[in-house]
Amino acid sequence: MKRIQLILIALLLLGGKAFANTYNVKSPDSRIKLYVNTDDSISFYVNLGNHEIIHKSGIGLILDKGYRIGNQVKVVDVKTSNINEIIHAPFYRQDHFQNHYHELKLTFKNGFGVTFRVFNxxxxxxxxxxxxxxxxxxxxxxxxxxxxxxxxxxxxxxxDKAPFAMAFQNIYDHTAIGKAENKIAFLPATVNCGNAKVTILESDLVSYPGMFIIADGDYLKGVFAKYPKKMEYYPWRHMNHVAETNNYIAASTGASNYPWRVFAITEADTQMPVNNMVYALARPNKIGNTDWIHPGKVSWDWWNDWNLKGVDFKAGINQQTYKYYIDFASKNHIEYIVLDEGWYDSKSGDIMHPIKDLNLEELIEYGKKRNVGIVLWSVFNVMDENLENICRHYADMGIKGFKVDFMDRDDQTAVEMVERLAACTAKHHLILDLHGIYKPVGLNRTYPNIINYESVFGMEESRWTTIDHDMPLYDVTFPYIRMMAGQVDFTPGAMRNGTKSDWKANYTKPMSMGTRCHQAACYVVQDSPFTMLADSPTNYEADTTYTKYISTIPVVYNETTIPQGEIGKYIVTARRAGNKWYIAGQTNWDSRDITLQFPFLKSGVEYSARILKDGINADHDAEDYRIDNFTVNANSSIKVHLASGGGFVIAITPKAVSE
Structure with a gap:
C-alpha cells in the first residue's frame, strides 16, 4: 500500500495521474503533456499547451509466432524520475548543455517494458x-x-527496387501526409502540427535496425529492414550487400534496451538546429580520455577530381599530387588531407597494400613535418573484415584516422558493424568519418572519435545532379531537420559557383549552386567538426584572400544559437569559440535583406567585425564577393543583403584581442 501511495505522489509531482491503465507525464515546464494508455494495447497521445499535436498512436513489438508486446499488457511496476543534469559534449555544437526531463517507466509481467521521457x-x-x-x-x-x-x-x-539499400541522401518532399508518395522515407522527418513542428528521430541504436517511415492515411508508420540471411559482393569495390533476408527484423540476445524513438517538438524554427535530444539520449562516453582526438579541416582530393593547374607533373593519385595537397594544407593551417578512393585497389579489397604509385610511409613523414595528418578512405566491410589488423597497422604507421564509405544500409548487422569500427578505431586512437552512412543516432557521444557523418544531400551531388534538385533550398532546409540528429559531412568549399541560370553539372570540374559566400557560410551554419575544403588547392591559391578567410573559421565551438531563420527560406547561425563569435547566413534562390542584431555579445565591449558578403554583382556572377571591416557591440544593428542563392560570414573579435 505504501509503495502505491509513493507512485501516485510521484506521478502527481510530475504533472500526471494514475487512473486504471492510463498514465501521464509532463515536461519540466509543463508545456508538453504525454498520455499513455495500456487498456487493450499500448498507445499514447501528446498535447502541447491546450492543443493535441499527436493523436492516439499505437506502439508495440511483434515477437516470433506473432505474439505482440502491447496487447493485453499487465503493468507490474511503475517508476517515475525527475532528472536534471549537465552533459559535457566534446566536439559537439556546444561544449555542454542542461538535460532536464521527467521519466515514466512501465514494466510488464512478461519482462518487457517501455520507458517514456518528456523534455521541454x-x-x-x-x-x-x-x-x-x-x-x-x-x-x-x-x-x-x-x-x-x-x-x-x-x-x-x-x-525503388531495394528501398532499404541506399545512401540516405535525398532532398525533401514537402507535402501533406495524405498526399505523400507510397515510398519509405528515412529519418529524420518533420511534421508541421500547426502550433509546433515535430521531428521524428532515433537515438541509442544498438544491435537493432534503424527506423524508416511511410505515410498511410493519417499516419506515419515505422518500417524496418529485415535481418540479413545472405550477403554478396559487388565486384567493383568488394562492397557487400544484402542478397537475401530473414522474415524478422532483429535477433535480441537477452536483456536489452531498444532504440529511443525521439520526437523533437519545436515551436519556433530557430529551435530546430540546436535541439539536443538525440545526443542527450545516447549512451555516455565509453572511450574515456578524448585529448588525443583532434577535429579539423581537410584538403580533399575526390570532389575536385585531383585537378591541379600550373604544375609540372601529372596530377592524380600519386606521390607528387598528395605532397602538393599537404603543402597547401600546411600553408593554410589545414589539419588533414584525405586519400580518397583509389589509394588502394578497391576492386581487390586489399586495404593493406597501397597502389604502386604511392609510398604511404613517405607521405606520412612528409605531412608530419608540416603538421598535416593523413586520413584514409575505405569501404565499411573491407575495414570490418580485417579490423584489428588494419587499425593496428595504420595507427602504428602514423595514419590519423579513416573515412569509411558505402555502408548504404541500416539493418541490425550493419548497425553492429558500425559499433565495431567505432570501438576498434578508438582503441587505436584513430578518428572516424562515417560516409555513406545512415543518420546519426548519438553514437558520437558514446564514441567521440566519430567526428562526422554524411547522410546528407551534400556537395558531391553537384557533380551529377540537375537544377531541379534545388540545393540552395536544401541548404536552408536540412539544418533545421537533418542537423538535429548530429553533424554533417556536407563537404563544402566550391570555388566555381553558379547562379540559377548558369549552373551546370560537371563531373570533372564541378561547381556549386549559389554564390561563393553561400559556400563560405556552410563552415558556420553546419555542425561539422571534420569538414572539407572540397575544391582544388590551385583554385584556392588563385584567391588567397578568400581562402585565408574560410581556413581560419573554427570547426569546434563553445556555444551555438540561431538568431533568425525560417525552414526552406533562410538561416542565420551564431557560434562562439572562446571570446570570438562567427555569424553566418544563407538563403534559398530568393535574394533577401536581413537585419542583424548582436545581443549575445558582452555588454560594454567593442568588437572588430570582418564580413565576407555577396558582391553587388553576385546575382549575375555568383563568384562575386567583398570583404568589409566595421565595429560592433551588443547594441549594434546592421543590414545585410543576400543575393539569390547567397550568403555571408562575419568574424567578430573583441578589440582588445584583435589589436
Missing amino acids: EGFAYRFFYTKKKQIIINNEIADYNFGKDKEAWLPYTTN
Whole structure:
C-alpha cells in the first residue's frame, strides 16, 4: 500500500495521474503533456499547451509466432524520475548543455517494458527487456497519428527496387501526409502540427535496425529492414550487400534496451538546429580520455577530381599530387588531407597494400613535418573484415584516422558493424568519418572519435545532379531537420559557383549552386567538426584572400544559437569559440535583406567585425564577393543583403584581442 501511495505522489509531482491503465507525464515546464494508455494495447497521445499535436498512436513489438508486446499488457511496476543534469559534449555544437526531463517507466509481467521521457524540447520512448532469454523480433509497431492534412518534410529512399539499400541522401518532399508518395522515407522527418513542428528521430541504436517511415492515411508508420540471411559482393569495390533476408527484423540476445524513438517538438524554427535530444539520449562516453582526438579541416582530393593547374607533373593519385595537397594544407593551417578512393585497389579489397604509385610511409613523414595528418578512405566491410589488423597497422604507421564509405544500409548487422569500427578505431586512437552512412543516432557521444557523418544531400551531388534538385533550398532546409540528429559531412568549399541560370553539372570540374559566400557560410551554419575544403588547392591559391578567410573559421565551438531563420527560406547561425563569435547566413534562390542584431555579445565591449558578403554583382556572377571591416557591440544593428542563392560570414573579435 505504501509503495502505491509513493507512485501516485510521484506521478502527481510530475504533472500526471494514475487512473486504471492510463498514465501521464509532463515536461519540466509543463508545456508538453504525454498520455499513455495500456487498456487493450499500448498507445499514447501528446498535447502541447491546450492543443493535441499527436493523436492516439499505437506502439508495440511483434515477437516470433506473432505474439505482440502491447496487447493485453499487465503493468507490474511503475517508476517515475525527475532528472536534471549537465552533459559535457566534446566536439559537439556546444561544449555542454542542461538535460532536464521527467521519466515514466512501465514494466510488464512478461519482462518487457517501455520507458517514456518528456523534455521541454520533446519526448522519447523505448522498449526494454529484462530477462536472459534470447528472442526474435518479427516487427515493431510504430503508428504515429498526425492527421493526413498535416504537411511533412520527407526524404524518400532513392532505390525503388531495394528501398532499404541506399545512401540516405535525398532532398525533401514537402507535402501533406495524405498526399505523400507510397515510398519509405528515412529519418529524420518533420511534421508541421500547426502550433509546433515535430521531428521524428532515433537515438541509442544498438544491435537493432534503424527506423524508416511511410505515410498511410493519417499516419506515419515505422518500417524496418529485415535481418540479413545472405550477403554478396559487388565486384567493383568488394562492397557487400544484402542478397537475401530473414522474415524478422532483429535477433535480441537477452536483456536489452531498444532504440529511443525521439520526437523533437519545436515551436519556433530557430529551435530546430540546436535541439539536443538525440545526443542527450545516447549512451555516455565509453572511450574515456578524448585529448588525443583532434577535429579539423581537410584538403580533399575526390570532389575536385585531383585537378591541379600550373604544375609540372601529372596530377592524380600519386606521390607528387598528395605532397602538393599537404603543402597547401600546411600553408593554410589545414589539419588533414584525405586519400580518397583509389589509394588502394578497391576492386581487390586489399586495404593493406597501397597502389604502386604511392609510398604511404613517405607521405606520412612528409605531412608530419608540416603538421598535416593523413586520413584514409575505405569501404565499411573491407575495414570490418580485417579490423584489428588494419587499425593496428595504420595507427602504428602514423595514419590519423579513416573515412569509411558505402555502408548504404541500416539493418541490425550493419548497425553492429558500425559499433565495431567505432570501438576498434578508438582503441587505436584513430578518428572516424562515417560516409555513406545512415543518420546519426548519438553514437558520437558514446564514441567521440566519430567526428562526422554524411547522410546528407551534400556537395558531391553537384557533380551529377540537375537544377531541379534545388540545393540552395536544401541548404536552408536540412539544418533545421537533418542537423538535429548530429553533424554533417556536407563537404563544402566550391570555388566555381553558379547562379540559377548558369549552373551546370560537371563531373570533372564541378561547381556549386549559389554564390561563393553561400559556400563560405556552410563552415558556420553546419555542425561539422571534420569538414572539407572540397575544391582544388590551385583554385584556392588563385584567391588567397578568400581562402585565408574560410581556413581560419573554427570547426569546434563553445556555444551555438540561431538568431533568425525560417525552414526552406533562410538561416542565420551564431557560434562562439572562446571570446570570438562567427555569424553566418544563407538563403534559398530568393535574394533577401536581413537585419542583424548582436545581443549575445558582452555588454560594454567593442568588437572588430570582418564580413565576407555577396558582391553587388553576385546575382549575375555568383563568384562575386567583398570583404568589409566595421565595429560592433551588443547594441549594434546592421543590414545585410543576400543575393539569390547567397550568403555571408562575419568574424567578430573583441578589440582588445584583435589589436
